[in-house]
Amino acid sequence: MxxxxxxxxxxxxxxxxxxxxxxxxxxxxxxxxxxxxxxxxxxxxxxxxxxxxxxxxxxxxxxxxxxxxxxxxxxxxxxxxxxxxxxxxxxxxxxxxxxxxxxxxxxxxxxxxxxDAAHGGVADALAARVGLLGTRPLCPSPVDPAQGIGRIGELERPTRLRDLAADVAAALPDSAPGLLVGGDPDAAVKTVAVSGGAGDSLLAAAREVGADVFLTADLRHHPATDHLEGGRPHLLCGTHWATEWVxxxxxxxxxxxxxxxxxxxxxxxxxxxxxxxxxxxxxxxx
CATH class of the missing domain: 3.40.1390.30 (NIF3 (NGG1p interacting factor 3)-like)
Structure with a gap:
């Protein structure tokens, strides 16, 4: 030196x-x-x-x-x-x-x-912004099931969808499209799945793990409407940039x-x- x-x-x-x-x-x-x-x-x-x-x-x-x-x-x-x-x-x-x-x-x-999949990566950061506890991968990696795409966890206490949406909107960086909410705004929710970026392909996975809400981005009309016809999880759709920037x-x-x-x-x-x-x-x- x-x-x-x-x-x-x-x-x-x-x-x-x-x-x-x-x-x-x-x-x-x-x-x-x-x-x-x-x-x-x-x-x-x-x-x-x-x-x-x-x-x-x-x-x-x-x-x-x-x-x-x-x-x-x-x-x-x-x-x-x-x-x-x-x-x-x-x-x-x-x-x-x-x-x-x-x-x-x-x-x-x-x-x-x-x-996206790593410990401390995009999925973990997005879950932390939402305030989720006891998180685990939404889609575990075959290489390491403790890591993987998306996360699912619990809110500290149940809340209404509209109140969760307000908290999420405040926690994400701002961009013009903002945050869209699909489902009953007054529904009680506690279990939340998240995945930064385009989430159409994970709608079924979020339902299978019992999520009350799925926060993601880039949801298209037909996949979203068909999904909501089948019940929970309700949907929060942010922007691709905002949900990954975190x-x-x-x-x-x-x-x-x-x-x-x-x-x-x-x-x-x-x-x-x-x-x-x-x-x-x-x-x-x-």
């Missing part, structure tokens, strides 16, 4: 590869769904990293923020190319993001369903702590850029 002219020791910075290892320790790749993409998207594993920016989506506004902050690495929840690509030419927004990041010397990595502050804290445990310093910033596609909500009708 070298010494500066002052009294504080100077340590070697983490590398891109080091930060990726910390990320994968927090969100183990083996927990990811088989259709998913997680890992290093662009960047040199040997380059130093002192600062990272965490965001939900690798979009232009996030790249703007990363360059403006002068960070060394961006970690997003969503992959840049979920379905793969055969080019990264700067002829479309995704390609331009890659070129801008490389020119600025900024690496890009992501942890998607691996972070997993970023805990991840930032874990990365900083893990770096500190290794005698290194890492500053992790959480982007507050709202990357929901909707910028304005207007009430319809008279």
């Amino acid at each position: 070298s010494q500066s002219s002052g009294s504080e020791p100077v340590t070697e910075p983490l590398t891109v590869a080091d930060v990726l290892a910390l990320l994968q320790a927090a969100a183990p790749p083996e927990l990811a769904e088989d259709w998913d993409s997680n890992g290093l998207i662009c960047g040199d594993p040997a380059e130093p990293v002192r600062t990272v920016l965490l965001a939900v989506d690798p979009l232009t506004a996030v790249v703007d923020e990363a360059i403006g902050r002068g960070v060394d690495m961006v970690i997003t929840h969503h992959p840049l190319y979920l379905r793969g690509t055969d080019h990264v030419a700067a002829t479309d927004p995704k390609g331009r993001c890659v070129h801008r990041l490389i020119r600025a010397g900024i690496a890009l990595a992501n942890a998607h369903t691996s972070l 997993g970023l502050p805990p991840l930032a804290a874990r990365l900083e702590a893990a770096a500190s445990e290794r005698g290194r310093r890492l500053e992790a910033y959480v982007s507050e850029v709202v990357t929901d596609p909707w910028a304005l909500r207007l009430s319809t009708g008279s």
